[in-house]
Amino acid sequence: MxxxxxxxxxxxxxxxxxxxxxxxxxxxxxxxxxxxxxxxCYEPGGPDGCTDEPLSSECxxxxxxxxxxxxxxxxxxxxxxxxxxxxxAGTTLAVDxxxxxxxxxxLGADVPPSCGDGRVTPGETCDGSxxxxxxxxxxxxxxxxxxxxxxxxQLDTSTCCQPNGATxxxxxxxxxxxxDGLLPMVLEGTCAPA
Numbered sequence: 532m533x534x535x536x537x538x539x540x541x542x543x544x545x546x547x548x549x550x551x552x553x554x555x556x557x558x559x560x561x562x563x564x565x566x567x568x569x570x571x572c573y574e575p576g577g578p579d580g581c582t583d584e585p586l587s588s589e590c591x592x593x594x595x596x597x598x599x600x601x602x603x604x605x606x607x608x609x610x611x612x613x614x615x616x617x618x619x620a621g622t623t624l625a626v627d628x629x630x631x632x633x634x635x636x637x638l639g640a641d642v643p644p645s646c647g648d649g650r651v652t653p654g655e656t657c658d659g660s661x662x663x664x665x666x667x668x669x670x671x672x673x674x675x676x677x678x679x680x681x682x683x684x685q686l687d688t689s690t691c692c693q694p695n696g697a698t699x700x701x702x703x704x705x706x707x708x709x710x711d712g713l714l715p716m717v718l719e720g721t722c723a724p725a
Contacts, residue, residue, distance in 0.1 A: 550580040646684035655684035662686065675706060697722045 550558040550569035559581035560567045566581040570590045645652045651663045657680035668676040668691035676690040692706040693699050698719050699710035705722035713720035 646682075651684075656680075656686045658684050668692075674704075693722045695722050695724055 550556070550562075551571060554561075555569040556567060559569050559579075562579070563581055566583045568582050568584065568586050568591075569580050570582050570586050571580070646655060646658060649659045649661055651658050651661050655663075657663050657665070657678075659680055662678060662680060665671055665678060665686065668674050668678055668688060671678070671686070671688070671691075673688055673691035674693040674697060676688075676692055678691060679687045681687040693704050694706055697705070699705050699713070699722045700719050701713065702708050702710045704710055707722060707725040709723045709725045710720040711723035
């Protein structure tokens, strides 16, 4: 069961700053030694995924760290395109916690075996209408909007965007579609009215 959410101004683009899109915890140790762990979970890792807290196995981005079986793709601010194309951004994460899981041939990723039962279990960030306590994009530091749960039992944040006055790294970050003041050498601007 999917929770459908339709909002104007959806933002879907790859979060290239996330540590799992680089070298995982090694990236965190290099960027910020006081936050050496790369987290796939929305909490406690921030937008870059780095945190100072040791992680549970389902949140580890490094498949070889402390016996974790996490497998990652590129982390986006959206979900996998259901048509399987490699358009804009976003992939879904699947975490292997040792249990058998089925694979959706169209998406080519492992679906947690309990996905779709309405309860969040290891390997899932949500399940159906159970968003694991997340009520809005602001709850996970992603501006305004309401996330939903995708077919892989991962949060779909494609409806999240930044309001006017918020920091942005591109037009797609802003609800208005206008990231003002973005210069080639400056990696951030400010969301402004369209």
